[in-house]
Amino acid sequence: MADAGFDDALDIALGFSPQATANDRQLAVNFLAQFKxxxxxxxxxxxxNNEKRLWFATSTLEELVRSHPEVDCTPLFALLWSAVIDPAGRYPNYIVAKLRLVLVYAVLRQNNLPNFIDTLCETANSSQTNSPFNLPALELLSALCEEMSNQSDSRGSFSALSSDHASHRAQFRLHLEKLVDLTLNILKAIGQWASQPGMNLDALASVTLRIAGYLCMFDGLSAPVLKDLVCILGEYATNRAYTEQQARFSLLLSSCTACDALMTIFSKKWPRDVTVVVVESGLAVVLNILSALSEVRIKNxxxxxxxxxxxxxxxxxxxxLRHLHSPQFAASLSSLLGQVLELTIHQPHTSGLFHCLTVWEVFITHVEDAEESGAQDPQLLRSYExxxxxxxxxxxxxxxYSSNQAQLEELDDEPPPRQNTANSADISGDDSQEITTGTLQDQGQETAELSDLKAFVFECFSLTRRITKLPGCAQPLLELVLPAVRGNCQQFMQIHTLPIPAERSSEVHAVHDLTVxxxxxxxxxxxxxxxSYVLSDKATGWDILLLFIQLAEYTVAHRLHTRGAVYVDFECEILTCVRQSTSCVPFVYQSGGSDSLKSAGESITQIVLTTLDSSIVPSPQTVVQAALNLLACIGSVFPHPIQDEIPSMQQLKTNMQRFGLHLPKSVQGSLYIAVLNSIFSGDWNQTAPGFSAILSPVLNSLVESIVTMQQNSHRVVEASLFSQLMRDITVVRSISNAIVVKPKVIKVAFYSQIQPVLPYTLEVLRLxxxxLYQNNSTKPQSAATAINELIGLYGDLFRSIRKELPNEIVTQIVTTLVELFQNTQLALKLDELGESGTSILSGFLKLLRTLVEESTPTTASLLQSILELCFGSLNEVIFAPRHFDSVAPFFVSLMEEILENHYRFFVVTRNTFDENGQRLKEYPNELAGKYFAAILKAIVTILQQENLPPPVCKQIIVSLERIHSSHYLFRFAGFRSEILMAYVHTILNLLTSGRFTLLTEELSLLLYHMAxxxxxxxxxVCLPLYTGEKRSLSLRCWSGQSDEPTFLKDLGNFLNDIKVLQSF
Incomplete structure (x- = not known):
């Protein structure tokens, strides 16, 4: 091939030719294969000296040396040695680095490691121009040490069979002491020449320190040797701190590399006697570095x-840290913490501050534990605090911003893009969309994604709040913050008169500061x-509540959230502040402050109602959620007699349905729950009528809309009627979910209210x-939405009041649903509807899962019908390939509960015994055996899918482990004879495919329990059958042991060898 043609193909293969198509790239790759x-x-x-050609050549050598054991590497050594030891600028640095790796792989492939190490050490000790040691040789030694210290290479497996890799590491360990001595000698020598000009000491020291870090990853270093290493690494790590000594200050690269090596030593788990040395010598090193970093030096x-x-x-x-609580380290620890505080204070950027925050988190955790257990001297703890x-x-x-604007402006205030959760399976939840307020005070209970700025502020905020919980730490903060808030509030409450500010303006920064x-x-x-039991403290708490109410009234009245995102955050936070500050309400009530509480309660209720009022400017969802949280707080904190005398609260309860008409469905449900919180938290004998008064209008409206639809079937998707039905179902579902953990008397009251409505809901479902079956239906998606909501309603009822529902009602609902879903026409419709049809099917399977969670005679009588439905008319829809990420999780969850809670439907224990003296287990009848095998074969079929999502894979693993733990599933003869082999082969395929790397441990344990x-x-049988003759070499790594640690270790080696053999 002509050089130009070769270069053109290379450009296309490497992606340097934008106009090339995928087919062009494949042709180029195929063409270049002959030159490999x-x-x-x-x-x-x-x-x-063409860099693209050089890259192709080095990549070719790496591929051949790593993946082709038959290749003779002998011709490579002379050229590669010359290229990496005496490059003389012939190749770019990245090419030389790659050639080093090729040479290391070639040495390992030829099993010539001992001689290579001897030659390398001898060469490294030889001097070069302007260098007392051979830098290229040390670079090569560093590459070798890195390869030997890694448990796996960058591709996730060893570059050789596990047995060969273990042999190479054993050979390397024999030279460990020699290499450590070489490293120490070089580092000591460099230290003596540090003041000599014209020598490339920083790069030389950095490579040697990197070697030291790799060597410290190996076990077997003695305590004296490690102490010497820590001390000399500490000297190098301190060099950069001496900003006034140019010779030392210039050693930036080696100072950073020394820190990396020390971190390796500090993080490694050593034997007890070595740990003592690491703690003592490490403490001296850290103290020395920090003491050298004065404020002036930190800036430079x-x-x-x-x-x-x-x-x-x-x-x-x-x-x-846990080792430093011995009395011998008391003074040093106090000094260390003082210096860490200085380091924290003078950090110029947030990146370094995050490391300091972690240190303080660890230390605060220690103090919290010591306070709780009383294990340490109280006087010492007070000094820490x-x-x-x-x-x-x-x-x-x-x-x-007022005190740290420069650093805060470094941080991005744009939140990360929200993950798409549309296809995530809510297997056991209530299908509700979680709305987070994003406030600092609620972040501990929420999981919202934060921007860099908010994440930083929250880290500082949460750490500060933890410190204030320690004795004597809260009052200093309150003395600092309370006057500042009071002063800033007066200025803030004129802000509506100002023009809307630009981003990152001083006004925006001021609002951020007030929010924090x-x-x-x-x-x-x-x-x-x-x-606190101090009267003045209680009074101050009440004053703070009134201050926050005043701020919230102003913020809500002027709709400040329309001024920008920072005001939305402030409004959410101030509503949360009002909620948090109501902790003083019980004290005020006991002190005879009923009138004050009524006034405050009226103000708070008005704040909530104004926030929810969308007739002016609708509030953002986060603000609405913060307001609903505040409304729920009134019900749980304010005494019930006080609530009864709050006019706005009584009006709201009286006009709930009318007030909620303009609100989104999700908000309506949350509004009802918030109001009902006052009823649930009071004396039920007194509040029960209020529950009925709120729920009855909703149920009456629901029945009214259904009756209208029965009389006018052509109106089932009419906008107004449909909206009314959906609104009422949403409210009922929300209330049903709210009483899941409530006392039985509330659940009974709820059932007595909803019982007359249930027949109507079944009728409208039929409608x-x-x-949906009509070919001329104009709004099938609306009908699908209604069906999904109705099924969700039954599922919620089963979750919340299953024990309160009479068995005949449960049987009637489930039997009706099963009959409806057995219609083959429905299965076809669900498939045609796409995503909405999938939602209906998933919701139905979820309902059945809730039903079978309890083992009752009623459930047992329905079990056969459920199985016939799943493996009958719905079978094709459930197991359609496109549904493995949507319907499959619900199917697996249903089958898990059936096997877990109704195992005796499938397997019974006889009074006869097997050859091992165990009671014989068998199928009670042919039908049970049929469905037992069908369930487990269906699950393994899902596992075998190419597009199986990792969450579904993990779900199946957890399900199988749970059933085995309860019923010894894998030991059952029916499983072993019919299904076990398929599972073992499938799990091995999943492990060797590398598609579920994050689940390797779980899959390995599952395989062990089956084996x-x-x-x-x-x-x-299983392993030879799986490997075949071509990969039989991988069987050498199995020791034949049956204990878990050995099995898992052998399995890891086996997986590595499989990958290596596949690459040959």
């Missing part, structure tokens, strides 16, 4: 080095004043199904 030979690669390396050392030091301190204290007050006050400054300050004041005051029932068959 060692002679051609060596010729290219010797004759060209550079961000990279400061981040490394911060990470080093984090690594040391997170691993060894005084120091933590300084940390807390500094963190407050870090959260505010209010959140701190509210959360700390709520826990501090509610626990919508009939409408455990008959290890002999697993080793002698």
């Amino acid at each position: 030979t060692i002679p051609h690669a060596l010729h290219t390396l010797q004759t060209t 050392v550079g961000d990279d080095y400061l981040d490394k030091v911060s990470a080093l301190v984090e690594a040391y204290l997170t691993s060894h 005084k120091g933590l007050v300084g940390v807390m006050q500094h963190l407050v400054q870090r959260m505010l 300050s209010c959140a701190l004041l509210s959360s700390v005051a709520a826990q501090h004043y509610s626990n 919508y199904l009939s409408y 455990q029932v008959d290890m002999t068959s697993f080793y002698q």
Whole structure:
């Protein structure tokens, strides 16, 4: 091929030709395959300086050396050695780095490691121009040490069979002491020449320190050797801190590399005697580095080095703080914490500060545990807490633009894109969409994705709040924050008169600061004043509540959320502040402040109603949710007699249905739950009439709409009637979900209210199904939505009042649904409807799962009908390939509950015994055996799908483990004889495919539990059958042991060898 043609093909294959199609790239790859030979690669390396050609040659050599054991590597050594030891600028650095790896692989392939190490050590000790040691040789040694220290390579497997890799590591360990001595000698020598100009000491020291880090990953280093290493690594790590000494200050790269090596040592688990040395010598090193970093030096050392030091301190204290509580370290620990505080205070960027925050989190956890257990001297704990007050006050400054604008502006305030959860299966939940408020005070209970700025502020906020819970730490914060909030509120309450600000303006920053300050004041005051027995503290808590009510009234009245995102955050936070600050209400009530409470309750209720009022400007969902949380709080905190005298609350309860008409469906349900919270939390004998008064209008409306539809079947999808029906069902479902954990008397009252309505709901379900079957139906999606909501309603009722429902009602509902879903016409319609049809099917399977969670005679009588339906008329829809990520999770969950709770339907224990003296287990009848095998074969079929999502795979693993744990599923003769082999082969395929890397541990344990029932068959039948003759070499790694640790280790080696053999 002409050079130009070769270069063109190379450009296309490497992606440098944008106009090339996928077919062009495949043709180019096929064409270049003929040049993937060692002679051609060596010729290219010797004759060209074209970087693309060099890359192709080195990649070819790497592929051949790694993946083709028959290749003779002997011709490579001379050229590769010359290329990496004496490059003389012939190749780019990245090509030389790749050639080093090729040489290492070639040495390992030829099993010539001992001689190679000896030659390498000898070469490294030889001097070069301007260098006392051979830097290229040390780079090559570093590549070798990295390869030997890794348990796996970058591709996820060893570059050789596990037995060969173990042999290479054993050979390398024999030279470990020699390599450590070489490393120490070089580092000591470099230290002596540090002041000599013109020598490339930083790069030389950095490579040697990197080697030291790799060597420390191996076991077997003695305590004295490790102490020497820690000490000399500490000297190098400190060099950069001496900003006034140019010779040391210039060693940036080696200082950072020394920190990395120290982190490796600090994080590794050592034997007890070695750990003592690491703790003592490491403490001295960390103290020395921190003491060298004065405020002036911190400003000059550079961000990279400061981040490394911060990470080093984090690594040391997170691993060894528990070892420093011995009396011998008391003074050193106090000094260390003081220096960490100085490091925290002078951090110029948030990246380094995050490391310091982790250190303080670890230390605060220790203090919290010590406070709880009383294990340490109280006087010592008080001294720690005084120091933590300084940390807390500094963190407050870090959260505010007024004191930390430069760092906060480094952070991105755009939240990450929301993950699409449309296809995620809510197997056991109530299908409700979680709406988070995003407030600082609620972040501990919410899982919303945060922007970088909010994540940073929340980390500081949560740490500050933890510190304030320690004795004596809350009052200093309140003295700092309360005056600031009071002063800023007066200015803030004129903000509606100003023009809407631009992003990142001083006004926006001021609102951010007020938001953080209010959140701190509210959360700390709520826990501090509610626990205080001092009258003045209680009074201050009440004053703070009134202050927040005033702020909330102003914010809501002027719809400040329309001014921008920062105001939305403020409005959510201030509503949460009001909610948190109501902790003082019981004290005010006991002190005779009923009138004050009525006034405050009226104000709070008006705040909520104004927020929900969409007739002016609708509030964002997060603000609405914060308001509903506040409304629910009134019901649980304010005494019931006070609630009865709050005019707005009584009006709301009286006009709930009319008030909710303009609200979205989800908000309506939440509104009812919030109002009912006051009824649920009161004396039921007094509040029961109120429950009926709120629920009855909804149920009457539901029946009214259904009766209208029965009389006018052509109106089932009419907008107004359909909206009314959906609204009422949504409210009933919300109430049903709210009483799941309520006392039985509430559940009985709910059932007595809804019982007359249930026949109507079954009738309207028939109406919508009939409408769906019509070929001329104009709005099938609306009918599908109604069917889905009705099925969801039954599922919610089964979850909340299953025990209160009479058996005949349950039987009637389930029998009706099963009959309806057995219609083959419905199955076809569900398939035609696409996503909405899938939702109906998933909801129905979810309902059945809820039903079979309990083992009752009623459920048992329905079990056969359920199985006939799933493996009959619905079988094709359930197991359609496109449904493996949507319907399959619900099917698996249903079958899991059936096998877990109704195992005796399938397998019974006889009074006869097998050859091992165990009671014989068998199928009670042929039908049970048929469905037992059908269920488990269906599940393994799902596991075998190419497009199986990882969450479904994990769900199946957990389900199988749960059933086996309860009923010894894998030991049952029916499973072993009919199904076990299919599962073992499927799990091995999943493990070797690499598609479920994050589930490797779970899959391996599942395989072990299945193999455990008959290890002999697993080793002698299953494995040889799986590997075949071509991959039989991989069987050498199995030791034949049956204990779990050995089995899992052998399995890991087996998987590696399979991958290696597949690449040959």
